[in-house]
Amino acid sequence: MGQEFTKTDTTVLRKRSSQSECSDLEENRLKYSHGILDYKYKFSHPLMETRSYSNHPIPDRKFSHPIFLDHTHASSQSNQSLLDSRPSSSQSNHGFLDMFPSLSNPRLRLVSSQPDLHLIDPPRKQRILMLGLDGAGKSTLFQRIRETKKGIHTKVPNEPTIAYNVTSLDFDGRPCTLWDVSGSPLTRDLWKHYLSGTDCLVWVVDSSRLCRIQESRDLLHKIVSNQTMRSVPLVVVANKQDLPTARTLLELEEMLQLDEIREQGHFVKVITTSATTGKDTRKVLKKCKKVLSKSKSSNFNSDIN
Numbered sequence: 410m411g412q413e414f415t416k417t418d419t420t421v422l423r424k425r426s427s428q429s430e431c432s433d434l435e436e437n438r439l440k441y442s443h444g445i446l447d448y449k450y451k452f453s454h455p456l457m458e459t460r461s462y463s464n465h466p467i468p469d470r471k472f473s474h475p476i477f478l479d480h481t482h483a484s485s486q487s488n489q490s491l492l493d494s495r496p497s498s499s500q501s502n503h504g505f506l507d508m509f510p511s512l513s514n515p516r517l518r519l520v521s522s523q524p525d526l527h528l529i530d531p532p533r534k535q536r537i538l539m540l541g542l543d544g545a546g547k548s549t550l551f552q553r554i555r556e557t558k559k560g561i562h563t564k565v566p567n568e569p570t571i572a573y574n575v576t577s578l579d580f581d582g583r584p585c586t587l588w589d590v591s592g593s594p595l596t597r598d599l600w601k602h603y604l605s606g607t608d609c610l611v612w613v614v615d616s617s618r619l620c621r622i623q624e625s626r627d628l629l630h631k632i633v634s635n636q637t638m639r640s641v642p643l644v645v646v647a648n649k650q651d652l653p654t655a656r657t658l659l660e661l662e663e664m665l666q667l668d669e670i671r672e673q674g675h676f677v678k679v680i681t682t683s684a685t686t687g688k689d690t691r692k693v694l695k696k697c698k699k700v701l702s703k704s705k706s707s708n709f710n711s712d713i714n
């Protein structure tokens with residue numbers, strides 16, 4: 410017998426969500442029929458989200474981040490506790506099941522623990538992930554790429570990204586998603602959730618701020634040595650070249666120790682840009698295409714795990 414979740418379920422969830430400062434919880438529609446789960450949850454998980462998301466003005470400027478759900482973890486805790494306390498597998502759905510008692514149905518749980526990620530993010534879509542320190546110019550670059558590819562002219566937001574922006578692009582006839590993720594120290598622990606299924610990493614660096622290069626280098630090395638990112642090609646964008654203190658491409662190559670990354674089996678390209686003036690921003694996707702074609706082991710067809 411089919412069963413819809415009641416309004417109360419949703420209300421409780423919304424209430425709990427707001428209590429735990431998790432923002433932008435959308436429609437939660439869970440239903441099952443004939444004993445087979447047919448459910449959609451539109452939490453803002455990086456593998457599930459398809460819309461541009463960030464830079465909504467948040468009145469009190471408090472950090473806020475969407476709930477992350479995966480097949481082992483469903484909870485309405487605040488994002489910090491999500492990071493700190495992954496529940497054991499026996500307790501993994503505890504909070505979630507409290508909110509949705511109907512999910513105690515064992516058949517439902519069996520299916521819900523194995524969501525078919527291919528339905529959510531089809532594997533044939535290429536995925537370009539843009540990361541880097543806060544203020545490096547990722548969102549400015551993201552907007553530039555977006556307006557070039559889609560002809561959308563929007564004002565580039567001058568404020569830090571709260572969570573992420575994502576857009577779908579036609580990448581040489583192939584569908585592609587471009588992700589721009591907040592580089593704030595508050596959200597970097599969440600980067601790991603965006604890595605899976607990445608075909609190309611774009612690392613944006615503020616070339617003008619020598620004092621932050623080391624921090625950028627350490628994080629870049631940490632990301633590329635993550636098992637999920639094995640052999641994923643890398644495009645380093647040396648941004649803010651319009652500023653007088655900007656370092657040259659060669660200097661940055663050395664400072665970021667890119668040779669070490671190449672030795673680990675990553676195909677690496679570096680490009681200088683100025684996202685505010687738009688200089689050479691068109692070349693970023695071209696570089697991505699180049700590294701993807703040269704990289705032997707692109708994740709393009711690999712499963713998301």
Ligand SMILES: Nc1nc2c(ncn2[C@@H]2O[C@H](COP(=O)(O)OP(=O)(O)OP(=O)(O)O)[C@@H](O)[C@H]2O)c(=O)[nH]1
Nearest residue numbers: 543544545546547548549569570592649683684685
């Ligand atoms: N001069 C100059 N300023 C830039 C350039 N690119 C970005 N900026 C400025 O740098 C600031 C930060 O840019 P964002 O694009 O928001 O940086 P971000 O990397 O997205 O930062 P987070 O969202 O916090 O991770 C903004 O004031 C931009 O206008 C550039 O090429 N040259």
Ligand SMILES: [Mg+2]
Nearest residue numbers: 547548569570
């Ligand atoms: Mg940003």
